[in-house]
Amino acid sequence: MTEGESNRRIKYAFQLPGWSFENGNRDRLRREAVKVAPSEYQVEMDGSTFCPVCYTNLNRVPKQKEHFSNGREAYFCHLAAYKEIKCDLRSSRPEGKRYETHEEAQKAIDDENLVIVNGFMKEKPELPQDAGDGYDETPIEDLAGPISDIPIARHTGESFKLPSKITTVAGICRNFDENLYKYYYFPNQKHSIRLVDLLHSVEKIQEEHDEPKLYYGVIESTVHLGEHKRPDNIRMTYLKNNQPGLQDFCIKLEDRHQKSHGITDASVGRTVIVYGEVSDNGTGLCFKNLGWGELALLPKKYEDLLG
Numbered sequence: 001m002t003e004g005e006s007n008r009r010i011k012y013a014f015q016l017p018g019w020s021f022e023n024g025n026r027d028r029l030r031r032e033a034v035k036v037a038p039s040e041y042q043v044e045m046d047g048s049t050f051c052p053v054c055y056t057n058l059n060r061v062p063k064q065k066e067h068f069s070n071g072r073e074a075y076f077c078h079l080a081a082y083k084e085i086k087c088d089l090r091s092s093r094p095e096g097k098r099y100e101t102h103e104e105a106q107k108a109i110d111d112e113n114l115v116i117v118n119g120f121m122k123e124k125p126e127l128p129q130d131a132g133d134g135y136d137e138t139p140i141e142d143l144a145g146p147i148s149d150i151p152i153a154r155h156t157g158e159s160f161k162l163p164s165k166i167t168t169v170a171g172i173c174r175n176f177d178e179n180l181y182k183y184y185y186f187p188n189q190k191h192s193i194r195l196v197d198l199l200h201s202v203e204k205i206q207e208e209h210d211e212p213k214l215y216y217g218v219i220e221s222t223v224h225l226g227e228h229k230r231p232d233n234i235r236m237t238y239l240k241n242n243q244p245g246l247q248d249f250c251i252k253l254e255d256r257h258q259k260s261h262g263i264t265d266a267s268v269g270r271t272v273i274v275y276g277e278v279s280d281n282g283t284g285l286c287f288k289n290l291g292w293g294e295l296a297l298l299p300k301k302y303e304d305l306l307g
């Protein structure tokens with residue numbers, strides 16, 4: 001076990017009996033393994049849990065119990081036997097990724113290990129004429145963005161011309177477990193960073209922040225304002241935050257807009273992900289003026305991957 005490795009960046013292990021780092025096919029591991037959170041680990045899985053990034057064996061610590069005696073939750077940890085295999089998840093401090101050549105960066109995009117985000121969709125895209133108006137419409141979550149100069153080269157000052165995407169938070173939430181370990185480049189970043197390291201908990205936010213970032217929070221309450229509950233009335237969706245001196249922290253958007261993402265009176269307890277600025281709101285803070293693609297409810301099955 002690597003000393004001092006007690007980080008929470010390994011949200012799940014790939015679990016596949018009989019697979020081995022030395023002889024196993026990685027595509028098969030990715031395809032067939034079950035993703036197991038530290039709390040889901042069973043002793044019978046010993047020897048069959050692997051890192052989602054470097055594919056070497058992981059141990060659950062402590063092995064027998066979900067919690068340490070002091071109440072801290074269990075976590076996954078690399079083995080010292082594989083310390084020659086570099087893996088940035090061994091560190092509790094995230095590192096940005098830089099690329100040696102344009103080809104290397106382009107290959108990372110083609111292999112879906114790197115996503116260059118030019119921006120998030122402000123408006124809901126028009127559906128094709130024949131898409132109908134039923135509930136089964138497939139939302140468009142990504143559009144091709146411009147070829148952009150992206151400063152993710154190994155050598156400072158150099159940038160690569162790479163294809164970008166105009167994306168949505170909903171697109172990031174789909175296959176969220178897969179996306180967690182991809183590198184993302186958001187506008188104005190200095191390098192590409194794994195999604196797992198780009199998500200900020202609303203619970204820890206104390207003040208305004210005028211650069212947009214990716215945040216997650218749990219809905220504590222939500223209220224549709226106005227006497228007649230018109231779709232254009234504001235809905236205030238309050239997120240958990242117990243920071244001293246802060247009255248509340250909410251998403252302040254038209255009900256129509258929130259409803260289009262499934263946020264209704266029934267959404268208490270759900271996790272929401274937002275890409276936006278943190279603004280002042282009286283004695284509290286809020287997300288406001290979000291574009292259509294800048295918020296989404298995280299599917300319930302992924303909620304345990306945060307925190």
Ligand SMILES: [Zn+2]
Pocket residue numbers: 051052053054055056078087088089090
């Ligand atoms: Zn690893």
